[in-house]
Amino acid sequence: xxxxxxxxxxNINWLAVASLVIFFVIFIISALWAFLSKKEFVDRxxxxxxxxxx
Amino acid sequence: MxxxxxxxxxxxxxxxxxxxxxxxxxxxxxxGLLIALQLYIPAxxxxxxxxxxxxxxxxxxxAVIFAFVGNGIYMxxxxxxxxxxxxxxxxxxxSNIHFWGWQAxxxxxxxxxxxxxxxxxxxxxLIWPIDIAIALVWVIFGINMFGTILKRREEHLYVAIWxxxxxxxxxxxxxxxxxxxxxxxxxxxxxxxxGVQEALVQWWYGHNAVAFFLTTPYLGLMYxxxxxxxxxxxYSYRLSIIHFWxxxxxxxxxxxxxxxxxxxxxxxxxxxxxxxxxxxxPSWGGMLNGLLTLRGAWDRVREDPILKFxxxxxxxxxxxxxxxxxxxxxxxxxxxxxxxxxxxxxxxxALGWNGMLTFGVIYWLIxxxxxxxxxxxKQANVHFWLGTLGIIFYAIPMYWSAVVQNVxxxxxxxxxxxxxxxxxxxxxxxxxxxxxxxLGGLLFLAGVVLxxxxxxxxxxxxxxxxxxxxxAPPRPAAAVAEDKSHWHxxxxxxxxxxxxxxxxLVAIGGLVEYLPMAFIDENVPKIETVTPYTPxxxxxxxxxxxxxxxxxxxxxxxxxxxxxxxxxxxxxxxxFVYDRPxxxxxxxxxxxxxxxxxxxxKKSDSWHYNHMLNPRNVYEQSIMPAYPWLxxxxxxxxxxxxxxxxxxxxxxxxxEGYEEIANEDLAxxxxxxxxxxxxxGIEQEGLENKEIVALIAYLQRLGVxxxxxxxxxx
Numbered sequence: 101x102x103x104x105x106x107x108x109x110x111n112i113n114w115l116a117v118a119s120l121v122i123f124f125v126i127f128i129i130s131a132l133w134a135f136l137s138k139k140e141f142v143d144r145x146x147x148x149x150x151x152x153x154x
Numbered sequence: 155m156x157x158x159x160x161x162x163x164x165x166x167x168x169x170x171x172x173x174x175x176x177x178x179x180x181x182x183x184x185x186g187l188l189i190a191l192q193l194y195i196p197a198x199x200x201x202x203x204x205x206x207x208x209x210x211x212x213x214x215x216x217a218v219i220f221a222f223v224g225n226g227i228y229m230x231x232x233x234x235x236x237x238x239x240x241x242x243x244x245x246x247x248x249s250n251i252h253f254w255g256w257q258a259x260x261x262x263x264x265x266x267x268x269x270x271x272x273x274x275x276x277x278x279x280l281i282w283p284i285d286i287a288i289a290l291v292w293v294i295f296g297i298n299m300f301g302t303i304l305k306r307r308e309e310h311l312y313v314a315i316w317x318x319x320x321x322x323x324x325x326x327x328x329x330x331x332x333x334x335x336x337x338x339x340x341x342x343x344x345x346x347x348x349g350v351q352e353a354l355v356q357w358w359y360g361h362n363a364v365a366f367f368l369t370t371p372y373l374g375l376m377y378x379x380x381x382x383x384x385x386x387x388x389y390s391y392r393l394s395i396i397h398f399w400x401x402x403x404x405x406x407x408x409x410x411x412x413x414x415x416x417x418x419x420x421x422x423x424x425x426x427x428x429x430x431x432x433x434x435x436p437s438w439g440g441m442l443n444g445l446l447t448l449r450g451a452w453d454r455v456r457e458d459p460i461l462k463f464x465x466x467x468x469x470x471x472x473x474x475x476x477x478x479x480x481x482x483x484x485x486x487x488x489x490x491x492x493x494x495x496x497x498x499x500x501x502x503x504a505l506g507w508n509g510m511l512t513f514g515v516i517y518w519l520i521x522x523x524x525x526x527x528x529x530x531x532k533q534a535n536v537h538f539w540l541g542t543l544g545i546i547f548y549a550i551p552m553y554w555s556a557v558v559q560n561v562x563x564x565x566x567x568x569x570x571x572x573x574x575x576x577x578x579x580x581x582x583x584x585x586x587x588x589x590x591x592x593l594g595g596l597l598f599l600a601g602v603v604l605x606x607x608x609x610x611x612x613x614x615x616x617x618x619x620x621x622x623x624x625x626a627p628p629r630p631a632a633a634v635a636e637d638k639s640h641w642h643x644x645x646x647x648x649x650x651x652x653x654x655x656x657x658x659l660v661a662i663g664g665l666v667e668y669l670p671m672a673f674i675d676e677n678v679p680k681i682e683t684v685t686p687y688t689p690x691x692x693x694x695x696x697x698x699x700x701x702x703x704x705x706x707x708x709x710x711x712x713x714x715x716x717x718x719x720x721x722x723x724x725x726x727x728x729x730f731v732y733d734r735p736x737x738x739x740x741x742x743x744x745x746x747x748x749x750x751x752x753x754x755x756k757k758s759d760s761w762h763y764n765h766m767l768n769p770r771n772v773y774e775q776s777i778m779p780a781y782p783w784l785x786x787x788x789x790x791x792x793x794x795x796x797x798x799x800x801x802x803x804x805x806x807x808x809x810e811g812y813e814e815i816a817n818e819d820l821a822x823x824x825x826x827x828x829x830x831x832x833x834x835g836i837e838q839e840g841l842e843n844k845e846i847v848a849l850i851a852y853l854q855r856l857g858v859x860x861x862x863x864x865x866x867x868x
Contacts, residue, residue, distance in 0.1 A: 119666050123403060126659065130399035134392035146387035148312045149378050152237050152624070 159307065159628055162621035163236045165523040167249040169618055171229035172516055174257060176606050178225060179512070181264075182217030183599045189214055190592040192779070193743065194585045196770070199779035204268035206779045208702025212279040213267040218504055219277060221260045223368055226512040228252070228295070230375040231318055233519055235302055238312045238378065240626035244301025248294050255291035259284060270700035271341045274735045275356045277363045278332045282343045285333040292329065296322050303649045307626040311649060313394040317374030319649060320402045320656040324366040327660065332359035336803060338796040342696070344804060349730030350417050350678055351671050353738055357412035358664055364500075365405040366660075368508055369471075373401075376444050376468065379515045383460045389446035393439055400436035402656055404429050406663030411482035414491065415712035416738060417727035422667060423484070429663075430482030437475035444468040459534035463514030466542055470506020474499060489560050492708055492742040494584070498552030505545045505598055513537065513605055520609050526616025533608045537601040544598030548591055555587035564716045572719055577745035582775050681728035683862040686806045687855065689794050689820040690827075694852030696797075697845055699735065701781065708739035709748040709856065722749035722857065729860055732806050744778060749857035759827050760834035762850045784846040785838070789824075791817050823851055 192198045192207045199206045236243060243249050262284050266272075272279040280288070299322060303315070311319075332355060335343035347355045381388050388394060410418060410426025445468055448455060455461045477499050481490045490496060521528050528534060562580040565573035574580055671678070687695060698704075711717050713724040725748055730736055749755050757765075761772065766784050769776035795813035802808045808816075821842070827850055828842035841847065 119662060122662060126399055126403050127396075130396045134395040137392065137395075142391045143387075145310060145312060146381075146391040148238060148308070148310075149234070149314070149381045150385065150387060 157627070158625045160623065160625045161242055163624055164232070164243050164246060164249065164620075165618065165622050166620040167243065167246070167253060168229055168233045168519065168523055169620075170253050171225050171232060172520060172609075174225040174253070175222060175229055175512060175516065176602075176609060178217055178221030178260060179509075179602055180599070180606060182214060182222045183595070183602060185210055185214040185217060187592060187595045187599055190588065190595050193777060194588045194592075196777050196779055201780050201782055203270065203701075203783050206701065206781075208705050208779070209268050209270055209272075211702060211705045212272060212276075213264060215277060216263050216267065216279065217260070219363065219367060220263070223372075223504075223508045223512070224256065224260075226508070226515070227321075227367075227371040227375075228256070229519070230379065230515050231299070231371065233523075234314060234375070234378040235299065235318065237624075238308065238315060239302055239306035240308045240624065241302055241306045244298050244305060248298040248301070252291060252295045252298060255287070255294065259287050259291060262287070266341070270702075272699060272702065273333070273335065273343065273345065274699045274702075274704065274737070275332060275345075275352075276360050276740065278329075278356070278359060281341050282333065282335055282337055283340065285329070289326070289329060292322075292326055296326070300649060300653075307629050309629055311652065312377070313388075313391065313398060314374040314377040315649075316398050316652060316656075317370045317377065319652050320398070320660075321366050321371040321374070323653055323657045324362065324370075324402070324406070324660045327657070327664070328359045328362050328366065331355065331664070336800045338800045339793060342793070342797075344734045344797070344800050346804060347734075348804070349733045349736050350727040351668075352734070352736045353413055353416065353730075354410065354418060354422065354668060354671055356736070358406075358409040358667060361409040361412060362406060362660075364503070365408075366402075368503065369405075370402065372508060372511055373397075373440055375511060375515060376440075376464075379511075379518060380444055380447050380464050380468070383458070383464060383514065383518050384448050384451050384454070386447065386451060389443050389449065393443045397436050397440040397443060399659075401433075401440065403659045403663070404432050404436060406660040407667065408433055408482070410667065411487065412491075412740060413738075414482070414484050414487040415714065416710050417725050417730065419671070419727070422671065425667065427482045427484060431479045434476060434479045438472060441468055441472035441475065444471075459531060459538050460514050460517045462535075462538045463510045463517065463541075466538070466545075467507050467509075467511035467514060470502050470510065470545070474503040474507060477502070488712070488714060490556060492740065492746075493556035493559055494552040494587070495556035496741065498549040498556070501548050501552070502545065505541070505548065509598070509602075510541060513541070513602075516605070516609060520612055521616065523619055523622070524613050524616030525619050526612060529608050529611035529615060533604055537605045537608065540597050540601030540604065544594050544596075544601060547594030547597055549594070551587035551590040551594070555584040555591075558587070559584055563720070566716070566719075572716070575720070577720075578773050578775060581743070581777060585777075678727045678731065680731070681726060681860065681863060684729055684731060684859040686732045686801070686808060688823055688851070689798065689816040690823040690848050690851040691855045692797060692801075692852075693789055693791070693794065693820070694848035694850070695737075697784070697849045698737070698852055703747075704737045704739040706739075706741060706743035706778075708742050708746045710738040711746055711748050717746070721746050722753045722755065723860055726860065732801075734801070734804065747853070747856055749861075751854040752857040752861045755857075756854075758834060759830045759850050759854070760836055762853055763831055763836055763846055766846055766849065784849060785844060787845050788840070788843045789845045789848050791820060794820060824848070827851055 188198065189207050189210050203209065232243060232249065263280055266281055266284065267279060271281050273281055299318065303311070335345040337343040345352060377388055377394060407429035408426055410422045411430045414423050414427065445465070448461065448465065455465055481487055481495070481499060517528055517534055559580050562574045562583060567573055711721045711724045718724050765772045766781045768780040769778040794816045798808050798813040798816050824842040824847045827847045831841060
């Protein structure tokens with residue numbers, strides 16, 4: 101699919117390639133972010149909406 | 155540990171937005187019910203200009219999106235933001251300017267749209283002075299939100315706030331880019347984008363209005379209110395991080411799926427389809443995260459109407475975010491596009507996701523800020539069932555109608571002719587579905603009215619806690635050194651970085667799609683026979699825009715045999731270079747009009763005259779509104795010069811100084827049409843000065859340019 105898209109916009113290859121790369125980078129960073137966060141931190145964040153409950 | 159600070163949450167502003175949500179919800183849905191009825195009882199258009207379907211449809215969509223859901227967003231944000239940040243809103247004054255400014259905009263919209271003052275882009279119909287007001291009020295909302303974030307007592311920003319921040323910056327970007335235009339008067343302007351480029355910008359905007367106005371802020375609300383109502387934390391905070399980044403990045407690319415098989419270049423269509431399919435992953439990640447939050451609490455869903463509303467909302471979100479990508483697959487889109495499938499789809503989203511979540515939040519929130527209990531759990535349960543049944547009775551007839559109509563549109567005889575060459579046959583067949591749909595709408599609205607009553611009774615039993623006491627330690631002055639080990643906290647704690655990162659992500663998608671369209675000429679091949687509209691056609695076109703004709707009539711023949719057989723030559727991107735606004739439309743309640751002025755579809759001037767006077771004169775079963783005022787009202791030609799001038803500034807090749815003599819050409823052309831009408835026996839005083847003549851000129855122009863091209867070059 102990408103190959104096809106790239107072929108049909110010859111002059112802007114770099115745009116499409118850059119977008120693909122950016123998408124993967126974002127995804128990897130957000131996944132790393134999510135899974136490398138410490139459990140205590142994640143638990144504290146997850147409980148934040150419940151903190152003000154009596 | 156520092157000393158605990160005492161402060162107060164502002165509940166008064168939350169109350170105001172909640173009331174506005176309910177008020178505009180009832181108004182928007184009542185208008186929706188009326189236009190649903192108009193679709194099979196044309197008499198309900200009352201032959202009054204400001205009550206016709208074409209003008210009321212944008213009022214309905216704008217009221218539901220920007221008034222009902224808009225106020226719902228602010229209600230939910232103003233309550234949750236204060237508590238998640240442990241701080242009162244930055245400025246009570248800004249909160250109130252935001253509130254009253256937004257309501258003023260809604261009132262202005264509710265007045266101008268029925269008056270026919272529209273710029274025609276779907277969900278971007280409002281005229282330029284209102285657009286500017288929206289931008290200003292949005293900026294005030296932003297200052298108030300960021301002011302609160304900056305003075306917060308809580309170091310870290312909960313994921314709901316990320317969604318609010320992304321919403322704010324993206325909607326600002328979308329609104330500004332979509333509405334860039336040059337005014338010709340205080341109430342009219344021509345956009346800087348034309349034709350296929352405007353189409354791309356429109357659906358980049360339109361799709362992301364769904365994404366960043368109806369979805370991301372409500373996801374923020376889901377991440378706050380669902381844990382609150384279920385009294386347990388979100389299933390996976392980690393998943394919510396991935397959900398956020400993947401969703402905002404992918405969503406922005408999906409717009410071209412509204413333009414499949416149109417004259418948009420293939421590569422842009424494919425890109426839109428691909429990203430739409432990818433959207434299933436983050437959308438369903440978010441939906442599952444919401445539903446799984448209830449793990450171990452499903453027994454409470456049976457008891458608690460608030461959780462019921464939220465479960466149906468999140469389920470509807472899941473259904474419509476599965477359906478959307480499926481509809482983006484080209485072969486399936488060929489069926490759903492222009493049909494009622496789209497209408498069913500958006501209502502699963504609007505009634506199910508936005509409507510049900512809004513009421514879940516209202517039923518949770520109102521008793522809290524009024525320090526009381528919900529007046530009637532039973533009534534809330536009845537509301538829930540009315541709402542749920544309403545959605546079912548709405549959506550299923552729409553899907554059915556889409557299938558029936560498609561089967562009829564596509565039916566060929568063994569000899570290769572259309573079985574139903576008269577479009578109207580395919581309309582009368584789906585009238586029963588329209589009737590059932592309006593019943594669905596009535597059920598949903600009845601539930602909403604009951605909900606309003608329940609809320610009203612609830613507030614009578616309590617007292618508003620306008621300033622709710624709270625306390626929290628102040629935020630540490632500087633970032634604590636131990637956090638350095640967690641690189642991601644660089645962004646997590648810093649709203650401005652989050653804002654910039656969100657902006658960059660959404661900007662990339664928009665730019666990559668738009669730039670090639672703007673700068674590569676082959677994407678819009680020129681067609682030599684395509685020329686600018688004559689002054690009379692231009693005025694007629696603006697009447698077509700004013701009456702909202704594109705709500706029911708597309709002007710885009712797709713390269714599919716059953717379409718070219720019915721309408722003629724398929725549409726080319728080069729045909730639209732002078733079209734401001736572009737009028738491709740996205741729904742065919744009536745037939746496509748792209749080839750109305752040529753070939754077998756061409757009608758006489760007098761046919762159009764009689765048809766506009768009352769469509770039932772021509773087709774007994776027609777459901778189109780009558781437009782008698784076009785026959786009686788004089789065309790306003792005082793605007794011709796400024797329109798020509800602005801169009802030339804934008805690149806339409808009218809000669810220098812043409813605006814001075816344009817009305818002479820206009821009168822000549824009007825005289826010819828009036829003569830042809832008289833020749834057919836239509837006697838009316840001052841016929842050449844009437845609006846109908848301009849509209850006929852425009853309709854007779856449709857498709858003329860491309861047919862003038864020698865066959866070999868098509």
